[in-house]
Amino acid sequence: MQQHPTITTLFLDIGGVLLSNGWDRAARREAAAKFSLDLPExxxxxxxxxxxYEEGKLTLDEYLRRTVFYEPRPFTEEAxxxxxxSVTTPIPEMIDLVCKIKEKYRIKIAIVNNEGRELNEYRIRQFGINKFVDFFISxxxxxxxxxxxxxxxIALDIALVKPEEVLYIDDRPMFVSVAEGLGINGLQHKTYEATKANLAKYGFEVD
Structure with a gap:
């Protein structure tokens, strides 16, 4: 087994790691088709x-008024x-893996993600992410x-940990690279099998 500094904390992205991406390009394309919207616009x-919106400086209603409801529509904002x-789906095997690691090794878990407030809170609560995560740095x-x-x-300060004590998992290589530039251990999530194997290299082995 490779030798690594002691990891006390996992920093995790949500979209692409624990759940499907939220309001991404595919979801917007589907919305444009369903609601007969001009996709380029x-x-x-x-x-x-x-x-x-993701920085918490707009509400979802304000975002929608700028992007969809800037003119009358034959459907409601609620719809x-x-x-x-509705487009969010869980990645059950990854949620199960993180829960098993949390239970077995008693490590701290923090979410570090980009998401607007209403979507973020819905996704966290709907799929039980709040049941095993200690901090949300959204x-x-x-x-x-x-x-x-x-x-x-900010995540390091809130978790009160040193960068070398943290393993950060994200599906986007740029974000992993930025975290590594701060001295945080980085792991790009590609598949469940690969991430499970890489976590074992850090000493987190589960059945």
Missing amino acids: LEERHHLTFDT FRAFMF SCFVHFRKPDADIWR
Whole structure:
């Protein structure tokens, strides 16, 4: 087994690791088809304003008024919001893996993710992420979003840990690289099998 510094804390992304991505390009494409929206227009308006929503500086209603309901629509805002929530699906094997590691090794677990408040809270509660996570350093709570290194610095402060004590798991290589630049151990999640094997190299072995 490879030798690594003692890991006391896992920092995890949510989208692409524990759950499907939230309001991503595929979901917006599906929404455009379902609600007969102009996809290029939706995409342009989304990219102009979504970062502000993820930083907690807009409500979901405000985001939707800028991106969808800037003109009359034959459907309600409630129907569109319900669709946005409905596209999330869990990755059960990854949730189970993290829960087993938490139970066996009693380590701290923190979420470090980019998400707007309403979507974030729904996804966390709906799929029980709050039942095994100790801290949520979400962009909508701390007003920094990845790849801004300050979101990881805040996470280190809140968890009261040194960078070398942390293993950060994300499906996006850029975010892993930024965390590693702060001295945090990084692991890019690609598949359940690969992540389980890599966690075992850090001493976290579960059946």
